[in-house]
Amino acid sequence: EHHHLHIFSCHECLQLEKSTIEAIKLASREDIPKLSDDSNSKLEDKNDDHLAKGMKRVNLAGKPPNVLIYLGSETAKVEFEQVKSVLQECIDADSYTIYQLHEEQVLKDPWIDNSLLLVIATEEPISEECHKQFMKFLSKGGKILGFSSSFTFDGIRIKRKNKLKKTVHELVVSKMDSTEIKLNLLVSGSIFEEVVKKDTSKVKTLCRLNNADKDAVIVHLTYGDNGGEAILSQAHLELDISSMEVQTEEDFNLLKLSNAKRCDILKEILMMLGLSCELSEIPMLTPIYLLSSDEEMHLAFLKWLEGNVDSEGLRASSKMSLKFVSSYKSKMEITPSLVPVITEMGSFSSEHFNLKTYLQNLQTKKLGKIVLFTEVTTTTMNLLDG
Template identity: 85%
Template sequence: EHHHLHLSSCHECLQLENSTIESVRFASAENIPELSEDCNSKLEEKSDDCLARGIKRVNLAGKPPNVLIYLGSETAKVEFEQVKSILQECIDVDSYTIYQLHEEQVLKDPWVDNSLLLIIATEQPISEENHKQFMKFLSKGGKILGFSSSFTFNGIQIKRKNKLKKTVHELVVSKMDSTEIKLNLLLSGRVFEEVMKADTSKVKTLSRLNNADKDAVIVHLTYGDSGGEAVLSQAHLELDINSMNVLTEEDFNLLKRSNTKRYEVLKEILVSLGLSCELSETPTLTPIYLFSSDEEIHLAFLKWLEGNVDAAGVRASSKVSLKFVSSSESKMEVTPSLVPVITEMGSFSSEHFSLETYQQNLQTKKLGKILLFSEVTTTTMNLLDG
């Protein structure tokens, strides 16, 4: 009877939302989002020094690592998968989540504050309302990558050159180390030009066509004082060679020979926008530890477990089953579908979490006293059913 689920309106649950998250912020080196401003925590003044030590921020703007792909008013499932696929081949897929930003979500969903990168991959005109929303995103430190889109700002406008549309042309790209790289890409038929003399600190041409006009086809723009920036391209960096309707065998061969360089340029652009393109090793799964600072509550929980596990000590669920064992000496293998839960703390230690600090900063009377902790797990969403 001590283990019923609480409603979200329960006063002590609301305390848990504030107090427990505060405790984890102190005890863990993870970059946990700030609590809302109306959370009157007594720990707020003390937190700055603790948070400054050992916290690895995903990005300088402090935004969640969400990458959004905007494809205009069309559903464009095929195009979304194409852009998503090329991104997944470039970035560290374990560090970012890729979503499609649908037309109806642009003005009403809170993506502006909860996304790191917006990719605009549509040749459709950008409405005035959407343009304002994209600029708002930039003003809050967001990053934009444009693939053959009409989106521009900072005194840069688009000029149509129909003779270049769907043609393969050689580009000269300036890299961050001041070297240049030449490659052939399919063009959109549009180039960038300055309406007025732009501030060179806010506008930089990254690539020009290797032709008489030296047309600008990739530009880097900055906006605001919060780190907002955009890289806009009128060359199809996002298109795989097999998804193009190339007219001639010569064009196909030119694109094929430039494919490795295309990935190199795209990765460099993504890195310049703050993303990581270094592949990380998948960490080994670890067991779950059952902690409690109150012996009475701990014993009551173990007593409750006796009637809620099978003869082998397993609490089964549809996705992940938990096997409760007394100590880590059992050497049980951790798998995505079966995870051991060690009920005796023993000589537990972690560089990422301090149980003592957690307990010192926990302010609830009962909630949060039982803690399940794991260094590495596949998910926390479906460890238990119900």
């Protein structure tokens, strides 16, 4: 069974009115650092490490931190887990969520506005309809990472070299600091060729075969005026040593020696596409606060709650259970599976959320009147059953 992205499958989310979302935005007060027009410009204060880290993590496209993996027409559960595992070894896993994008979702689901990175990891031909959607994603500031796929666009095309297929070759990689490193990788049997067009200046070769023809196997392309860009690879960066089928023991040893470099190159590519590969410090979980628009509604909700919790105030769920208590005590246990919910509104305060501002901007009749607010939680996607 396919599991759709929460943002377009959750019935409650589809009913949520625009004004509710705007109210949340206005009530959430976070000091987001402003960027200059040149997003690569250096920070004036080099000593402010905290700000520097924050700047690196700014998402210029303003997209949710969803990473999608497209594997063509097949369900490809094993391949999905394989690519997902490789990505999780590189990116800050606490900052991004990885999903599979199925072919039937490409045309009908609104993933384009709700994803930061699309990974295309199939050798199947890309249909014209899917290609149009992928280009639309780029035009809206999306990022694409291609792993041995047939996906290309302006300025570049794929040329087959069958003698290279599934063979191990030495590659020369140009890094961001202008240095070059060499490593051995399994290649797909295809290379990239530039097409003579006026916009070929937008194509940059990042990696080539160490042969007489200097065949390009990893290229970087930009698209549109909103920061869209793609890095396409015909070298199998997505395969770790245990996933590769090699012909000889010599090839296996070459790949084994290059595995650490492969990981480093993949991390650098992901950073070029705007993702964070620095491990972030995991914050402590915080209690949930039950907030409402007025006292009458608050009391009515608590009355309803009496018949929906056990004798200890516990509302059990398969992934997270909520324990409703009147006030917070510092020794209360907070775990990913058990979180206290504070029902007395008088004890609530937050530097990131202003309830008064939220309610002033809320224009719905029913939605959004009862709020469960917490500073830090494992996820907001599937906390409760039903």
